[in-house]
Amino acid sequence: MIKPNIAAIIKDKIKRTQTGSDDIYVVGPVKLPVELDGETKMFHWYSWLRKETGEEQTAEQLVEDLTHFSYADLQQSSVLVYGDFENNDNALIRMHSICHTGDIFGSARCDCGFQLKQSMRIITEHGTGALFYLANHEGRGIGLFSKAIAYLLQEDGFDTVDANTELGFADDARDYSNAIAVLKLLRALPVSIITNNPRKVDALRKAGMNAAGRVPLWGNSSVYNEKYIQTKVNRSGHFGQEPQTIVK
Numbered sequence: 001m002i003k004p005n006i007a008a009i010i011k012d013k014i015k016r017t018q019t020g021s022d023d024i025y026v027v028g029p030v031k032l033p034v035e036l037d038g039e040t041k042m043f044h045w046y047s048w049l050r051k052e053t054g055e056e057q058t059a060e061q062l063v064e065d066l067t068h069f070s071y072a073d074l075q076q077s078s079v080l081v082y083g084d085f086e087n088n089d090n091a092l093i094r095m096h097s098i099c100h101t102g103d104i105f106g107s108a109r110c111d112c113g114f115q116l117k118q119s120m121r122i123i124t125e126h127g128t129g130a131l132f133y134l135a136n137h138e139g140r141g142i143g144l145f146s147k148a149i150a151y152l153l154q155e156d157g158f159d160t161v162d163a164n165t166e167l168g169f170a171d172d173a174r175d176y177s178n179a180i181a182v183l184k185l186l187r188a189l190p191v192s193i194i195t196n197n198p199r200k201v202d203a204l205r206k207a208g209m210n211a212a213g214r215v216p217l218w219g220n221s222s223v224y225n226e227k228y229i230q231t232k233v234n235r236s237g238h239f240g241q242e243p244q245t246i247v248k
């Protein structure tokens with residue numbers, strides 16, 4: 001049993017939402033000061049845990065269960081919220097798929113690290129938004145170990161799409177339903193999405209979340225990721241690099 005003073009701290013800080021056969025428990029907000037270009041920006045951070053649908057657990061029950069699972073082995077996703085995300089008329093979101101190599105190590109083979117930082121800049125400059133960091137999306141959903149193998153195929157001449165499919169995977173196996181369920185918990189009003197990927201816009205629209213617009217996110221092209229970026233447009237159906245701001 002957790003002590004009453006501990007239960008009091010977490011009371012009202014864990015909420016449940018559901019989608020399909022998943023229960024999603026969202027914890028937060030946690031104050032998160034983030035260093036961005038030499039300034040400290042204050043975000044509100046939430047993380048979520050997916051469970052098979054079952055009876056709703058109280059915050060106390062959830063916490064009592066935590067030590068019985070190896071949650072460090074199972075990735076959890078999270079969202080960084082900036083400004084009055086629930087109520088502001090015009091809010092931006094980014095659904096960012098985890099990229100261990102690009103986001104953490106700064107690999108230039110992709111544009112992920114740039115997109116992560118740039119989307120934080122766009123959101124803070126705009127004043128209201130949410131950056132979803134999707135931890136079960138590594139390698140467009142194939143996982144880190146498989147991505148390393150796909151990289152070996154790419155070093156042998158295969159492009160990103162063929163490297164995935166030659167290994168028996170879809171080009172893109174990502175699912176956005178849990179993240180969208182969390183989004184709906186945080187905001188009911190329309191959002192504009194920061195992306196070049198039409199599948200992300202479609203996922204929002206299909207989930208009934210009004211996508212008010214799209215903010216493109218190209219940049220940081222180099223000899224190392226030129227082919228990767230071209231393949232997105234030529235084979236994966238990404239919107240091209242036209243210098244637009246928000247497209248309805």
Ligand SMILES: Nc1nc2c(ncn2[C@@H]2O[C@H](COP(=O)(O)OP(=O)(O)OP(=O)(O)O)[C@@H](O)[C@H]2O)c(=O)[nH]1
Pocket residue numbers: 095097098099100109110111112115137138139140141142147150151154160164194195196197200217228232
């Ligand atoms: N399988 C595979 N995944 C990659 C490769 N390079 C980056 N990724 C993953 O691709 C995901 C990022 O997807 P992107 O295609 O950059 O972005 P997007 O979601 O399609 O579109 P944007 O919203 O416009 O960034 C992350 O999960 C990365 O880990 C690669 O060469 N092969």
